Amino acid sequence: MARDGFFTGLDIGTSSIKVLVAEFIKGEMNVIGVSNVKSAGVKDGIIIDIDAAADAIKAAIEEAEEKAGMSITKVNVSLPANLLQIEPTQGMIPVPSESKEIKDEDVDSVVRSALTKSVTPEREVISLVPEEFIVDGFQGIRDPRGMMGIRLEMRGMIYTGPSTILHNLRKTVERAGIEVENIVISPLALTKAVLNEGEREFGATVIDMGGGQTTVATMRAQELQFTNTYAEGGDYVTKDISKVLKTSHQIAEALKFNFGSADLSSASPSETVQVEVVGENSPIEVSERYVAEIISARVRHVLDRVKQDLERSRLLDLPGGIVLIGGGAIMPGVVELAQEIFGVAVKLHVPNQVGIRNPMFANVISLVEYVGQLTEVDVLARGAVAGEEKLRHKPIDYKSSNPAPKTRTFAQPQQKPLETFDTPTEDAAFQTEGKPKQKMGDRVRGMFGNLFD
Template identity: 40%
Template sequence: MGNNDVIVSLDIGTSKVRVIIGEMNNGSLNIIGVGTADSLGMKKGAIIDIDQTVQSIRQAVDHAERMVGITIEDVFVGISGNHIELETSHGVVAVSSEDREIGDVDIDRVIQAAKVIPLPPDREIIDVVPKQFMVDGLSSIHDPRGMIGVRLEVEATIITGAKTIIHNLIRTIEKAGLKIAGFILTPLATSQVALSKDEMNLGVALIDMGEGVTTISVYEQGGLTKLSVLPIGGEYITNDISIGLRTQFDVAEKVKMKFGVASIEEASEEEKFKVTRIGSNVEKEFNQKDIAFIIEPRIREMFQLVLQEIYRMGYTNELPGGYVLTGGVVAMNGILSVAQEEFHSSVRISMPDYIGVRDPSYTSGVGLILYAAKRYKKASNQMKQAVSTTPSKQSARKSKGLSSFERVKNWFSEFI
């Protein structure tokens, strides 16, 4: 990446759409703009209404643009969901240069070789993540550029997704007036913010608890090894509050955000509030401990389901790196102590350490920027065009005549 490169991320969640504008300056990230909007047309992390989702994206984009005074054109988009699958692949090529020095072209070729796997017609390759390179049998190489060798190999994880979901996402973003600089698997992006290298090497579970789904990703030996998505999230808690207090869902959501505590022990009887009950114009008074009695059992159940899924994934022994929590749900007070009791292991909460986004709900969006800056050598050239202040630049880019899908396909082929 060059100096002062602008990268824009788009994180479409079940409850919120978040657009974050980041500026990379000599390897350091500055967050210069943030836009959020209520996420309409989404359920359990999937698009169920394209037009409503388009409206939400436009609102978030407009918010971010007004903050910075620029026009957003290209975005890096997070993609996740239970349609994502991981496959291990192996690629082998002969080093092409006469002096046998391995360069970018050779890495491109070996990545392309790893992509040659049998795929059902309804699936598409989203990303290729190298685990290690091998040069003439020497393994555990992370970057073989500049090395001398005859045979270059790569062990990689191929990330695939359902074509229908990918194409609907492309169409939604295109209708919102944006172009896709690239798709990035959201858990990989989130790990850039949430996890340390030591944790990823030892073995750690990253648990991203959103409004509609909870994503579990396990990292070992420095890379993503397992991924699972559970259809549980913060909306279950809101629904429980709505039923328990006999009030409307949107009122229950506001109560959860303002007064919600995950631990009964940490709740206060002095913190009181009133809500209008369904079928009555009379307000009833409750205190924080009242809703803690509703929230804590649901939170414990969610953590138990997460543990069951991790065991099902094959991790019956304790992960040395423990558990890292992120996502909007974990911003709730008292959740850490409950998680420590349920997991019986080391647990911590992660959030971005940047001004304006110090909240677990922004972890994925900030991670998308860091991942794009770190992993793609051509991100700089692409994202120099991500913002435009003159109509001539915008019209010149549109004259290329490529659809969003073609642009994304070309971007995939440039992966390094």
């Protein structure tokens, strides 16, 4: 059952940083503020410049605060699946109280006992998700509190990641003047939020096509079975267009979103566009088909790698098929190309929240939904993990020459309707889906008229 209250999600991507503020009331999530700013200091989903990333996060937080009409003091941060490891774990304790009634402290203790598994110094426990509790041999218990027993056991899944990535993530958010409430593994949140109950049980795969990387997560039997990241995304498509056509990154990006398609059969070989290229005195003509060939080659390369890994893990032919999300999935022809490559059912997931019905927001929406749906037992488990990790690792020194974080206090949210969020690139491409395709000659006038003014 969802917890009532306000929750803020922070998605630090290679291309953009998104912040979403939502209020949960009786299990219903209401989005009250969202922001999307250009990313900095991030490469392939990993922070490489703490100061630059912190400045971008601060800008995104301030924009979200303005739209939500409230101050943000703590955030839930998504963590990419880079070098993520998943292992089963279990713990067992005797119930110490004289009454033998299981309490919060006993849940905390049994989770800590499951954390005694050896973790190498370069890795850190991110999360432990309880699958079931066992009281005196009786299995399948979700919440043992209030029950009587002599022996309490827990079985679950433990998620670990590189300490360096986690350290940099925490330090960057703290330097932006915000407290980290929870670190949430992105693939875990995505599969929980994007897939329905049947897909999570019988099996399905979510492919998040971001700007700097592509993330894949497969869930079956309500458990995360496979996850991987590929250091190729929508930005690589833009770079390919820029390199092949010898044009600027700005023009290549405009070509991708205004004329790009991953489906060669729908691209016209006769429709052309004038493109400014380096070393030429006058623009050259490039056909829509040629641009599609450049785009299709990169998208096919990424999806072929995903297919090989899914086949190797015997997770390709799952009943739930493939679900695409992310800004890279918005491009026309991507769903059709994925259908051809994987040979299974493929669909594009579109969030249903008012004002942000765009697959590029699926990650940050799923993050907030996941945190809001955490049970009391899940919260206890997270608290136990946080306590153990503080004992294992030295505190991070956040002292720097930067000014101290500003003090914020919560204000009563302004009751105003959520503004439709406009993104001039991905949103424009997404909203035109299903409409008659404008001819290339007509479309180019507006684009390049603005571009070269």
